Amino acid sequence: MAQHIAQKLRLTAALLGTVTRKDLAAAFRGVNPKTAFDLGRADKWLQGRAQPRQLSVYDDWSKLLKLEQPGAWIAESDLAGFTAAICARHGIERGELERRAGAHFDAASRHEERSLGLALVGTYACYSRALSPYYRGQLIRGSLSIEAGPGAHGLTAAYREALPTGQLLLGGLMTPAKRGLYALLKETSGEAQFFFCLFPHSRPGSVLGGYLCGTSIIGPEPQPSLTRILMIRLRNPAPHTWGGYLPSDGSIARDLASLGLSIEQTEAVDRQLAQFLAGDSDGGANQIPPAEFRSILDMFDRYWLRQSGQT
Known part of the structure; x- marks a missing residue:
């Protein structure tokens, strides 16, 4: 049974002086142009989350x-026997090989982080549930721009929404x-934060996908809000x-097509995206009605003030 594959690959890479998985x-291709060493799965092998199943990979490794x-x-x-043999x-x-392997792993990790960060650079069309109670149940479109920033893998992001009250720009x-x-x-010119x-x-x-958390911008009072968001990369x-x-009757698929993305089976795409964005909510953003929070706040404020008066 295969064991310690990740550590053995790192020792091998350190010995050969290879920095990246590529x-x-x-x-490996140098010893066998048709090797089964798979670049796509090498990341999992190096992280110890999987191991090569084809015996030919190990034969190429020996060569x-x-x-x-x-x-x-x-x-x-x-691992001790493998290390001693090479x-x-x-x-x-x-000791020298293990030192190189440690340094190599750090360098490879920094390279991968930098490479992964640069792979994010680009512009995205964003779709999420409107936070404003005046537009409950509707989607709002925003644009996200990611650029390489300072540091080894720093990135800067700018998010924009075109609201009826004007442009909202956050960075x-x-x-x-x-x-x-x-x-x-x-x-950039206010106090909103997302x-x-x-x-x-x-x-x-x-x-890209996940959650957006912030307070509603348009409404009688700000409400802490949480909504799912999808960000589709644009060329x-x-x-x-x-x-x-x-x-309300708009199509995300057709909207993306207007931005140059070729979308097939638009109705199926719209259903899938709408299902994701709705999540477990009632179709709007996840929000706490202010009255619900205020009733609890009022209750505990009274407790706090009463106890403070007793000290």
Whole structure:
């Protein structure tokens, strides 16, 4: 049974000096142009979430390391035995190889983070439930622009909505992480703030999705709100005049087509997107009626003041 595959691959990459998965895959192709070493699955192998099932991968691996042992031995050997064998074969001390592997892993992680961050750069058409009580049940369209920012994998994001009261523009940093994609964006000429909590990005990254959290902008009073949001990548930026509330009978698929996306089976697409955006709500954003919160606030304010008067 195969074991310690992730650690063995990292030691191999450190020995060969390959920085990325693509480099490692190229090394495997160097010994076998038809190798079953799969670039798409290599990420899971390196993270220990899966392992190669084809014995030929291990045979190619043995050739790559110029070992006398067969591929099955690489799969089944313990980590100490594997390390000792490649150190002896290539004349390197174990401590030095392990040091290189640690440094290599850090460098590879930084490279992957940077690469993943840059893959997010682009413009997106955004659809979410309207937060305003005046437009309950309707969708609102926004545009998101992501650009490379400062730091090793920094990103900046700008989100815009065309509201009846004027343009709403928010900006800030976007942070990609293993468990999600996060952004706290603030209004450039006001006090509004939106927080985006999205699913982790994956290649090729045609869609981002998750939650938008903020307070309603148009209404008699601000309401803390939560709504699902979808962000569909565009090949070209949307016109500056595009956006705002989608008519009640509007079609997201046709709206995207107007932005240059070729959508087939528009009715099926609309049903699927509408189902996602509605989630478990009543068709609008998830909101707490102010009166409900105020009744609890009033009750506990009275408790607090009464107890304060007794001290």
